[in-house]
Amino acid sequence: MSAYPAKQHLARTAANLGAAAGVIYLRGGETLVHPDSDTEYDFHQDSNFFYLSGVREPGFAAAYDIGSGTAILFAPHVSADEAVWVGAPPSLDELRATYGFDQAHYAHDAAAVLAALRPATVFTLPHHRVDALADVLRAAAHDAERLLPAVHEARVFKDDAEIEIMRRANRISADAHVALMREIRAGASEAAVRGRFVGLVLAAGCSYEAYGSIAAGGRNAAVLHYTKNNQPLAAADLVLVDAGGSLDGYASDITRTWPVGPAFTPECRAIYQIVLDMQRAVLAACAPHRQWRDMHLLANRVAAEGLLRLGILRGDVDQIMDHHVVACFMPHGIGHLIGIDTHDVGGYPPGAARSDKPGLRYLRASREMLPRMAFTVEPGLYFVDAILADAKSDPALARFIDFDVVAAYRSVGGVRIEDNIVITESGHDNLTVCPKEIADLEAIRAAAYQ
Amino acid sequence: MSAYPAKQHLARTAANLGAAAGVIYLRGGETLVHPDSDTEYDFHQDSNFFYLSGVREPGFAAAYDIGSGTAILFAPHVSADEAVWVGAPPSLDELRATYGFDQAHYAHDAAAVLAALRPATVFTLPHHRVDALADVLRAAAHDAERLLPAVHEARVFKDDAEIEIMRRANRISADAHVALMREIRAGASEAAVRGRFVGLVLAAGCSYEAYGSIAAGGRNAAVLHYTKNNQPLAAADLVLVDAGGSLDGYASDITRTWPVGPAFTPECRAIYQIVLDMQRAVLAACAPHRQWRDMHLLANRVAAEGLLRLGILRGDVDQIMDHHVVACFMPHGIGHLIGIDTHDVGGYPPGAARSDKPGLRYLRASREMLPRMAFTVEPGLYFVDAILADAKSDPALARFIDFDVVAAYRSVGGVRIEDNIVITESGHDNLTVCPKEIADLEAIRAAAYQ
Structure with a gap:
């Protein structure tokens, strides 16, 4: 595997910063321990630090001298006593x-190394402690504001190395989704679904899991942040699996939803x-210079048309859109940026305002693709019973919804289909290669029972 | 499943506290989020809070009125908006x-509920924030010292309900160890071993894993806190798997060590x-009123005798013991208390001193069983190369060790065998039912290649 392009990320971040000189200084994460215990949390590197260093171990720091373009790594010193327990550490070189x-030093030398650079300004992240730099900061201006938006904006645009890692992460996770479709039968626990997924991606x-996996059978899929994952799966139900490594x-x-039994109920x-249909329409529209917010509205329109056909909704599609009726059935946004962090x-970006409209309120991005x-x-x-009860008592919404028809579909619980894409010059590249057509899912599920 | 005996644990802790009146107040853990991100860490409940409440969800608190023996639970309030995402919460009742x-209230009412009890003293844990109780603490004495040793000492003695949970945890984890023995072949990655284990126990x-699992092939087992778990397994090597749910x-x-190939090398x-032999000797000696420290020394003596037989050690066994030579080969302690926390x-207990002698220095318990x-x-x-190099340069140790014979065994890397036991009135109950005899392991491993 080629080295992670940390130095390019430092250069890109410095360019976004718009400063001709000064030093960027970042601390990596430290190991977290449970209170009154020596049990450690799984280590998760600080995302901005990872982006600018490529380091996924605790106790590191990094600096970048903007004027000379020098990237400096600070590593924790491992004593001979510690090395007995954790193995011989790599050398600085x-x-x-x-x-x-360009350089590597021990973390305990960071203040001296930075002082020698005599920076006019030191740029740090607002959530990073800088007590170790007290001496340096007495002789320099300290800017803890401008670095964060600069690194965020750099992270928005993925380079080839990042896209290839994300493609491999998708490949592994999609394969695990397919394994579940092939193996799981009615009666299995949601815990077995989630456990098998985690085992395969590890x-x-x-x-680790990129986020807390959701394995929700039947009505549990109507709990949007379902985390219990401990109920048995029934043959007449769908199971919604939202999980990624x-x-x-x-x-x-990645989310896939498929029948627990061999076929979908009507x-x-x-x-x-x-x-x-919603996903197909949005994917077909994902291309440079379109607005992400419009993808949300497009999905809503396709949903409105489909729910009208089923008789769940009634009335005029434009009025349904104007009244945000589909948000009663899709309360979340159409999607979000993904990269080092899931969200x-x-x-x-600075200046972009969040809508307060139903559905759009929860849209996690609003910018030009x-x-x-x-x-x-x-x-x-x-x-979702609670949302539908609210809608029923709101005449502005209730007139568009046939609650008798809704009742006939209540046992569906919820359906979500989720892929990860990268916008290209001409459209998009779908990183998620994983079955989702009804015929394909039913073929796999029927085979699971043979 | 019967309810967790939280109220008995509160009563036992209050008895250890030796106070006739006053109120115990504890806060449960809160969800932790990665810095500059909305990704949550897996929630791990504060261990002392779990012991005294049985609650494994975030945002709770609890109190116990010592005089009346009243146990009071404080639950986080879930708004209607939140309930859309997380599902309808259970009622207080x-x-x-x-x-x-005995009682349940919302957490935001905790101060008022406690104030109404008019406690003379409020007992809290030193690491728990009590800002919410400022008004109560103005009218009461605040003791943040005595509760911690009282709850620790209560936790040392497991009741039947706890032992049964630990037996089930051991059953699940032992079954997963056996599945690895049955399935893993040479060429598999250590990551596949760990992943399969985690998948099965989830x-x-x-x-979750009770701690960061170790899957160490060959020489990697000589890194005592090996966490990389990413190397391929070679047929001539052992693999050491230290993993528990x-x-x-x-x-x-639980730790098991077994040949990657179908049989052990000589x-x-x-x-x-x-x-x-070390484990057998210690298990045979585990019984009430023996000293845990003596178990460590017994294991060392059996090791000294065995290493003398192989010619790795030379000289007199008593002198070898006096000079702590076995600590060069077993630098850690013979074991530790286990329960809610792995360690x-x-x-x-207060007053017990830690030895500074090699090996004993790292013993995590020193008290009467x-x-x-x-x-x-x-x-x-x-x-461990680093330890053996130090020993070679220390004449007091080097005279007991034949480094030419050591070299012939270096490729073994490391072996550990770990069970979980509970001391009984007459001896001990081994909770870990999992193969460890050489013949049994070789039968399973040979079958893995058929």
Whole structure:
């Protein structure tokens, strides 16, 4: 594997910063320990630090001298006593080469190394402690504001190395989704679904789940942030699996929904087909210079048309759109930026305002799509009792909804289909190669029972 | 499943506290989020709070009125908006019944509820924030010292409900170890070993790994805290798997070491047999009123005798013991208390001093074994280059070690065998039912290649 392009990321961030001189200084994450215990949390590197260093181990720091373009890595010193327990550490020169930096020093020398650079300004992140730099900061201006938006905006545009990692993360996670479709039978627990997924992605080299997986059978899929994952699956139900591995620092975020039994029931099939139509329409529209917010509205329109056909909605499609009726069935946004973080940074660049309209309120990005941006495309339809009860008591919404027809579909619970894409010069590249057509899913599910 | 005996734990802790009146107040853990991100860490409940409440969800608090024996639960309030995303919450009365408390209130009412009790003293844990109780604490004495040792000492003695959870955690984890023995072949990655283990224990209902699993092939087993878990396994090597699931709040901690190929090499077999002899000797000696420290010394003596037989050590066994020579091969302690935490609390009760002698220095408990204490018994022998180089340059140690013979065993890497036991009135109960005899392991491993 070629080195992570940390130095290019430092240069790009410095360019966004718009400063001709000064030093960027960042601290990496430290190991977190449970309170009153020596049990460690799984280490998760600070995302901005990872982007600018490529380091996924605790205790590091990094600096970048903007004027000379010098990238400096600071590594924790491992004592001989510690080395007995954790193994012999790499040398500073090995670390420098591994991470593609110009210099490497021990972290306890960071203040001295930075002082020698005599920076006029030191740029840091607002959430990073800088007590170790007190002496340096007495002789320099300290800017803890401008670096964060500069690194966020750099992270929005993925380079080839990042896209390839994300493609591999998607490949591993999609393969695990297919394994579930092939193996799981009615009666299995949601915990078995999630456990099998996690086991497969870890075995394939992922560090951890990119986020808390959702494995929700039947009505549980109507709990949007379902985390219990402990109920048995019934043959007449769908199961919604929202799960992705984090590979080499990058998230994948894939949802598939499929019948627990060998085939879709008519109600499940009808809702599933609308969600598939929503995703197809949005994917076909994903291209440079389109607005992400319009993708949300497009999905809503396709949903409105589908729900009108089923008789769940009634009335005029434009009025349904004007009244945000589809938000009763898809309360979340159409998708979000993805990268090092599952919900990646930069969705609302400085100045972009969040809508307060239903549905749009929860849209995690609102900007023009441009090449090298990575998004999830995740339309869904859900039958959430609390939302529908509210709608029933609101005449402005209730007149568009036939609650008797809704009742016939309530057991569907919820459907979501989620892929990860990268915007290209001409359209988009779908990183998620994983079955989602009804015929393909039913063929796999029927085989699971043979 | 019967309710967790939180109220008994509160009563036992209050008895240890030795106060006739006053109120115990504890806060549960909150969700942790990665910096500059909305990704959550897997939630891990504060261990002392779990012991005294049985609650494994974030945002709770609890109190106990010592004089009246009233157990009071404080639950986070879930708004209607939040309920759309997380599902309808249980009522206060349902929570009270689920957790076996006398009263349940919302957390935002905690100060008022406690003030109404007019406590003379409020007992809290030193690491728990109490800002919400400012008004209560103005009218009461605040003791943040005595509660911690009282709850630690209560946790040392497991009741039947706890032992049964730990037995189930061990059953699930042991089954996963056996699955690895049956399935893994040479060429597989250590990541595949760890991934398969985690997948199986999650699927069986565990919440997470009790600690960072170790899957170490060959020489990697000589890195005592090996966490990379990313190398391929070679047929001539052993693989050391130290992994346990956390089930319903309780850890299991099991190590098995077995040949990657179908059988042990002569060198691996010889070292393995000594470690097995060490464990057998210690298990036979585990009984009430024996000293845990003596178990460590017993394991060292059996190791000394075994290493003398192989010619790795030379000289007199008593002198070898006096000079702590075995610590060069088993630098860690023979085991530790286990319970809610993998390295559970109470190993050194107030007043017990830690030895500074090699090996004993790292012993995580030093007290008299008593019924209902749970320990790991985990002898091991390792060929750690750094330790052996130090020994070679220390005449007091070097005269006991034949480094030419050591060289012949270096490729063994390391062997550890670890079970979880509970001290009973007459001896001990081994919770870990998992193959460890050489013949049994070779039968399973040979079958893996058929």
